[in-house]
Amino acid sequence: MTVIRPLLLAFALTGSTCLAAQAQSPFSSPDAPVRSVTVTGHGEASARPDLAYADFTVLRTGKTAREALDAANTGMAAVLEGMKAEGIEDRDLRTAGFSINPQYRYDQNQDGTQKPPELVGYEVRNSLTVRVRTVDKIGAILDKAVSLGANEGGSIRFDFTDPEDLRGEARRSAVADAKAAAEILAEAAGVQLGRVLDITTNVEQEPLPPVPMLRMAQSAAAPEVPVALGENTIDARVRIIFEIAP
Template identity: 50%
Template sequence: MNNYSLPLALAASLAFPAMASAADPAKTPRIVVSGEGESALKPDIALLSLSVMREAKTARAALDANNDAMAAVIAAMKAAGIAERDLQTAGVQINPRYNYTNKPDGSQEAELVAYQVTNTLSVRVRDVDKTGDILDKAVTLGVNQGGGISFTNENPSAALTEARKKAVADAIAKAKTLAEAAGASVGRVLEITDQTFSPRPMPVSAKAFDAARAVPIENGENTYNVQVNVTFELK
């Protein structure tokens, strides 16, 4: 009996690695597909970028003039119901302005003629229906540079959840179609990853603010897009 015990034990030990290899998840037949889903949501916040530029012979005079104009704009924002937490200075720039003349030797002569001061204010408007009126007041009080507007949502989680569900459903449908075409079937989900694409800002030129006294604003809808990559077991 002892003559056969060793070969049997050795045979059993060799069988276990083979069984483990057959169950190796890395060797499980699989299919990877991508799915896309989107959901639209009416925006409830408008984001404005308002700039005031003033020019004077000296930097001090330009800054003082700019401060007065921007103070009036900020006061108008608060009077319109914009909270202090929704007002933020985005930047202040002081730049000299030169006139250049060509000299006979081909060089240029620079003459300092003025200083320009630009102050940019970021405004979050939580009542989007007031956006046009706020832009009109801002331009009337001195906003004359840059300018931009975009619409967003304070809490887009519901729209993102809906988009994710649609994306996964799209991936499942694609996987079933591909598997059936190959004479197989879809098994359990092995892995899911997702990527979210938020709406892009829509810039508006400051020149458009001067086109009419009442600024027409259409806030439309924000579309949230989700893309998922799903790995399925293939039977």
Template identity: 50%
Template sequence: MTKHLLPLALAAAIAFPAMAAAADSPTPARIIVSGEGEATTPPDLALLSLSVMREAKTARAALDANNDAMAAVIAAMKAAGIKDRDLQTAGIQINPRYNYTNKPDGGQEAELVAYQVTNTLAVRVRDIDKTGEILDKAVSLGVNQGGGISFTNDNPAATIDAARKKAVANAIAKAKTLAEAAGVSIGRVLEITDQNIAPPPMAINAKAFDAAAGAAVPTQAGENAYNVQVTVTFELK
């Protein structure tokens, strides 16, 4: 069987008009606008950072004392209904503590006086109404540093979707206003991009350690705002 090959010059001549037609077609007029949307929701998750610091003459003694105190704190968290998956060790530090005295020659002399051991526990509280009670228990059992609280949401997808819809509606309204002012109208949507802006958790530097013994630490969860920005490209008619 004989195959017939089209001469290269003729193939180029046939392809060229189609390419030329595509190149000659004008790019449709378009407008690019940005839109913003916000939706709020009450938090359903409290994040706590609790630290136990113990000091002793030796690192071993400081660590043993710290272990006992932290074990009591963890047991209290579990007794309050906190699951294992919501308890995580965030860091352990062992640091020497020195006492510095001035020397006659102007220098300083360092004397090792103790070792400090700090164990930090990250806690997720899913029943946020118990946050103050849990803080109070932790302090009573030996937590003496940290106390940072932030309120967030376990699954904010529905709230973000609501913010996204508002952002697109805002972009459409902007595009219509601009197009009307220019004496044209918007056509089909050519492109949409969005950017979620995560809410900064409503954080409190809890005064847990100033609380009176036996009194639950007062906390207020407030609400979280989720913001979305979109960029929409419209065809102009």
């Protein structure tokens, strides 16, 4: 018996030390897995856009490259002056593309064989992107460009001058959505949520279908192109990992 008692006492002390350490830190071992729940949340924020981008192209043809280029230059110069007359600043006018392409005619012989291509002229395209800071004027801008010589389609895109407030609103909505999902899961599982271990987010603006531009001048009965602005939507998604409390 004198041998057994010290062993029992040592065992009791060791056991109580382990229990105390466990009570202080449920994850005392660095290799112990952290119990967690991972959820995703989605949030949106919408607002009327306050910025627009319009694309125009002046297309001209001629028997020679020089003839086509001169005609395109004249047409684009008129469009640029018209944009400035509508209050568009130089910083909001940008050449988006320029090309000169030969035009060929492909005929066949009477026996069905292909004749060598015949050069019949040249085609010049000069494209312009206009940033419109007063979106209510976009209809007048479209009409003016077409009336002054823009004759090939582009598109209209709507955006925000400063989207940060809207992005923040979408993020807050996404986090609230994720937290609500985590609380439901924790309640159903009979556990409590602890600290947030990780958050990842992705924010993007919902793309809107481009509005096709007219290919010919407006009639006198419709002096301005009708444009509906609608709303742009910013979409946010978050992934949050919550610790499950001990």
